[in-house]
Amino acid sequence: MNVLLFGGFLGSGKTSIILQVARYLVKGFSKQQLESDKPSLVIIENEVGETGIDDKILKAEGLNVRELIAGCICCTLNAELTVCLNEIQEELSPQWVIIETTGMAFPHTIAETIAKYGKGIDSLKTIVVADAERWDELSTIMPDLIEEQIVKANIILLNKIDCLEPEQVCGVKESIRRINPSALFYAISAHDEVNPQIWRTAVTYCE
């Protein structure tokens, strides 16, 4: 089971990106996988609030989604997430699991718990989405949260670059690179279809 753990602040575009990654992964499934009763891709959605929205968007695309609604995953649902992941492994043993954390979560803390207590995990990679449009604002208002989300990411996707001038994108990239110089880095706009080569590289990197 390969796990892609998505993090990033509220409104950064995690769900839009997950939709594109999910479509990319499903395209690569064999006929046998697609016709099987057991899905080869399962998405776990953790959302803040009483009403889930992202899970409904993903389900409307025909994707298999498990919901963990209530609270913030970094504070209260770490254990529940690991239990959910282990249940998925036992019941379905899918090739891929995508986890969307809440926008307030610290992905590396969740990744550490999963790595320690998760069963049957072949690979686990943390993908953090950064909001280019609000980078200056968010890194000024809540620098600790933003830095801690990014600092240990394996892959960083700087999203919404269509909202900035190219030189502004370079500035944000430099700022992110100072926090995490080793992650794979892509500047994208998930508003449009992202070059599948990026998903291919990310997925290969995760295998």
Add this chain to the structure above:
Amino acid sequence: MSEWSTKHSGPAIFSETQTLGFLEKVTSEKIQQSLILWVKEISDWSKDKAYLVGHIKVFVEGLENLWLSSTGRSINIKHSQGWSEWTADMVTLNVTAIVFGTSKKVLEEVAQERLKACFNFGTELYK
């Protein structure tokens, strides 16, 4: 704008599912415009008060679907293929607004009041 400690002061969250019934069939365009107005009003209210929008999201469930999302700036609009031609006498709205700087009670009051105002055309609410 000052620096907030997110470890000690979480955002206010308004998160609800509401079923709306209309006295006459309403076009998807009218529903979409009402919801865009609601998202704009919450964004403008947050801006006026110097609050920070985490995100505002809307998902309309029916035979067709509409998805709106915003961080208080532009509004991202996506919908199912047949949305534009659809008319409805009932829809289920899933709405979430996450705002830093205010209380849950105040956000809830503002969000509910604006939602009612945006759907002021022969609408009945079935929670």
